Amino acid sequence: MKRAALDAASRLLLTGVSRSDTPFSHFTVEHVFTPDLALSLLEWLEETDQWHLKTAEHFRMFSFFPSEESAPLHLRDVFTPSFGAVLRNRLEDLFCTRFDERFFIAANKHSQGHGTSIHNDYAALGKQERYFFTHRFLVYLIRDWDVSAGGSLGLFTSPDSTVPYRTIPPLHNTGVGMVMGKKSFHALDPVNAGDRYSLTISLVSATGDYEES
Numbered sequence: 001m002k003r004a005a006l007d008a009a010s011r012l013l014l015t016g017v018s019r020s021d022t023p024f025s026h027f028t029v030e031h032v033f034t035p036d037l038a039l040s041l042l043e044w045l046e047e048t049d050q051w052h053l054k055t056a057e058h059f060r061m062f063s064f065f066p067s068e069e070s071a072p073l074h075l076r077d078v079f080t081p082s083f084g085a086v087l088r089n090r091l092e093d094l095f096c097t098r099f100d101e102r103f104f105i106a107a108n109k110h111s112q113g114h115g116t117s118i119h120n121d122y123a124a125l126g127k128q129e130r131y132f133f134t135h136r137f138l139v140y141l142i143r144d145w146d147v148s149a150g151g152s153l154g155l156f157t158s159p160d161s162t163v164p165y166r167t168i169p170p171l172h173n174t175g176v177g178m179v180m181g182k183k184s185f186h187a188l189d190p191v192n193a194g195d196r197y198s199l200t201i202s203l204v205s206a207t208g209d210y211e212e213s
Contacts, residue, residue, distance in 0.1 A: 008077035009086040011037040014175070017094060023157045023165040024184045025211070027094060029175035032139045037078070038173035042141040044072055045197045051109055059116040059188070062109040066199075079105070091203065094177055095135055098206040104131060106200045110151055115190035118159050121180045122210070133202035134210050137177045140170040141197040150192035156185040170196055181210045 016030025032038065050070060051062035064070075068079045077083055084103070092099055123132050138153070145151070147169065153176060154164030164187075168176055178184055205211070 008037075008080070008083045012083075012087065012090060014090055014094065020166075023155050024181065025179035026155065027177045028168060029094075029177070032173050032175040035173065038141060040075060041078070041199070042143065042172070042197060044075055045107055045109065045141060046195075050107075057117075058119045060114050062111065062114075063106055066105060066107050087201065088203070091135075091137055091177070091201065094137075095179065095203075097135065097211070099135070100204045100206055100208070103133075103201060103203040106202070108198045108200055110188065110191045110196040110198075112191055112193060114188075114196075115150070116188040118154075118156050118161065118185050118187040120159070120182060120184045120186070122182050122184065131202065132204065134180055134205045134208075135177070135203045136180060137175060137201040137203070139175045139199040139201070140172060141199065142170055142172050143194070145170055145172065145194075145196075148192060149194050149196075150189050151196040152189045154187050154189060156187065159185055161185070170198070179211050 011034040013031045013033060014029055017027055018030075019027040033041070048064075050064040050066075052064055054061055054063045066079055068076045071079050084105075088099055088101070088103060121133070121136070142151075151170050153168040153170065155166040155168070157165050167189075178186065
C-alpha cells in the first residue's frame with residue numbers, strides 16, 4: 001500500500017462501537033475519523049459546487065459521488081482504491097460479513113425541508129439496479145447540531161409505524177451501520193435548519209444476498 005494511503009488509513013478510527021439487533025441489525029460508531037480529517041471533509045462539502053438535486057418517491061436531497069479526481073488535493077488519499085480497500089476491510093470486521101470488492105461512496109447534503117419517508121432499501125431479485133446494496137454505513141459531518149435542527153435517523157418496526165423505535169442523532173463524525181433487508185425500516189426526519197452533510201458507503205455482501213429473510 002502506498003505511504004499516502006497508509007497515512008489516510010491511520011486517520012480512520014471507527015471506535016466506540018455499539019451494536020443492536022432491534023428493530024433490525026445495526027450499530028453506531030462514536031468516532032469515525034480523526035477530528036482533523038472529519039473537519040477537512042466537512043469544510044470541503046460546505047464549499048464544493050458539485051451538488052446535484054436528487055428526488056424520488058421517498059427522498060429529496062443534494063448528492064454527488066466524490067472521487068480521487070474530484071476531491072481537493074489534501075483529501076484525495078481518502079478516495080483512492082488503496083484507502084477504499086482498508087475501509088472495506090474495516091467495515092467487514094464491523095458488520096462481521098465479507099463484501100464484494102465493488103462498493104460506492106456518495107456525499108449527501110440535506111437542506112431545510114429535506115428528509116425521507118419510511119423505507120427499507122430492500123430490492124427484490126430482478127429489481128436490483130446498478131447501485132444495489134445489502135449493507136450501508138453512514139458518516140455524519142455537521143456543525144453545531146441540536147435536536148431542533150431535525151435530520152435525525154429514525155429506525156422503525158414497520159412501514160406503518162408513527163413513532164421510531166430508536167432515534168439516532170446526526171452528531172459530527174459519528175457513524176451508523178445498517179444491515180438491509182425486508183425489515184430494515186428507517187427514515188430521515190425532515191431538516192428544520194442548516195445543512196446536514198454525510199458520506200454514505202454502500203456495500204454488497206460477497207454472495208450478493210441479504211442477511212435477513
